[in-house]
Amino acid sequence: xxxxxxxxxxxxxxxxxxxxxxxxxxxxxxxxxxxxxxxxxxxxxxxxxxxxxxxxxxxxxxxxxxxxxxxxxxxxxxxxxxxxxxxxxxxxxxxxxxxxxxxxxxxxxxxxxxxxxxxxxxxxxxxxxxxxxxxxxxxxxxxxxxxxxxxxxxxxxxxxxxxxxxxxxxxxxxxxxxxxxxxxxxxxxxxxxxxxxxxxxxxxxxxxxxxxxxxxxxxxxxxxxxxxxxxxxxxxxxxxxxxxxxxxxxxxxxxxxxxxxxxxxxxxxxxxxxxxxxxxxxxxxxxxxxxxxxxxxxxxxxxxxxx
Numbered sequence: 001x002x003x004x005x006x007x008x009x010x011x012x013x014x015x016x017x018x019x020x021x022x023x024x025x026x027x028x029x030x031x032x033x034x035x036x037x038x039x040x041x042x043x044x045x046x047x048x049x050x051x052x053x054x055x056x057x058x059x060x061x062x063x064x065x066x067x068x069x070x071x072x073x074x075x076x077x078x079x080x081x082x083x084x085x086x087x088x089x090x091x092x093x094x095x096x097x098x099x100x101x102x103x104x105x106x107x108x109x110x111x112x113x114x115x116x117x118x119x120x121x122x123x124x125x126x127x128x129x130x131x132x133x134x135x136x137x138x139x140x141x142x143x144x145x146x147x148x149x150x151x152x153x154x155x156x157x158x159x160x161x162x163x164x165x166x167x168x169x170x171x172x173x174x175x176x177x178x179x180x181x182x183x184x185x186x187x188x189x190x191x192x193x194x195x196x197x198x199x200x201x202x203x204x205x206x207x208x209x210x211x212x213x214x215x216x217x218x219x220x221x222x223x224x225x226x227x228x229x230x231x232x233x234x235x236x237x238x239x240x241x242x243x244x245x246x247x248x249x250x251x252x253x254x255x256x257x258x259x260x261x262x263x264x265x266x267x268x269x270x271x272x273x274x275x276x277x278x279x280x281x282x283x284x285x286x287x288x289x290x291x292x293x294x295x296x297x298x299x300x301x302x303x304x305x306x307x
Contacts, residue, residue, distance in 0.1 A: 012240060021210075023088065026093065031060040059247070063246065117172070123192070134215075160173050164264060170294065
């Protein structure tokens with residue numbers, strides 16, 4: 001039986017989650033530097049004079065900070081815990097440093113614009129290269145005779161994939177031609193964004209994070225992946241590092257309405273009967289018009305609330 005204070009952190013280590021998911025600070029040199037000094041006993045989180053470091057680490061790496069604070073005596077931590085923290089940081093950094101960063105020439109030019117996607121302010125900047133992980137996945141699928149198949153309507157698309165900012169403004173959408181998977185948000189972020197978003201809230205963010213780390217960890221190094229509050233209840237095997245409620249002292253996260261996308265999708269249901277059997281051209285026109293009007297309403301609301 002682990003001593004009091006250890007159980008919660010050890011439970012996190014036992015989850016089927018990469019270290020980069022539990023401690024999402026790979027792109028934060030300040031947080032890593034503080035964590036190393038804490039492990040080496042140069043910063044004592046239990047002492048008031050180090051309060052600024054405690055606040056920063058609690059904001060960026062709450063699981064680690066809470067653990068260290070709970071087991072330390074006046075900020076001093078046992079030697080074995082120090083070794084554990086340093087090893088975790090080493091694993092975290094090696095996740096990125098051991099992977100070569102792809103050169104710009106490895107990306108194909110952007111493909112022709114799809115008539116089923118609409119991102120007016122986010123044109124495609126490049127195509128996706130051929131990833132080694134994708135080759136491996138195809139080989140595994142070819143050998144696997146027992147796998148779950150996805151079924152959908154025989155003539156209708158699986159649905160829309162929408163991207164919203166935290167203020168509820170829709171950046172764009174695409175009509176999916178295959179069942180939703182981490183590929184859809186990954187393809188949008190990697191091909192349309194010059195810099196990856198700092199925070200991504202998605203109902204399957206744990207899988208998206210792993211998908212991204214297996215392909216372009218450098219591009220997403222500064223991104224924090226989070227499961228929205230409603231859906232995280234079902235992620236019983238995932239680290240609390242993906243839970244928005246873990247970051248209560250980080251206002252950039254704690255103030256986000258994680259249901260923006262779901263609320264918008266509930267609005268789209270109202271036009272579903274009308275657009276479902278339209279031609280692709282009419283479907284895209286009516287859907288983009290609906291979301292554009294919704295954007296104008298959201299912007300008007302933001303402007304009104306700011307005065």
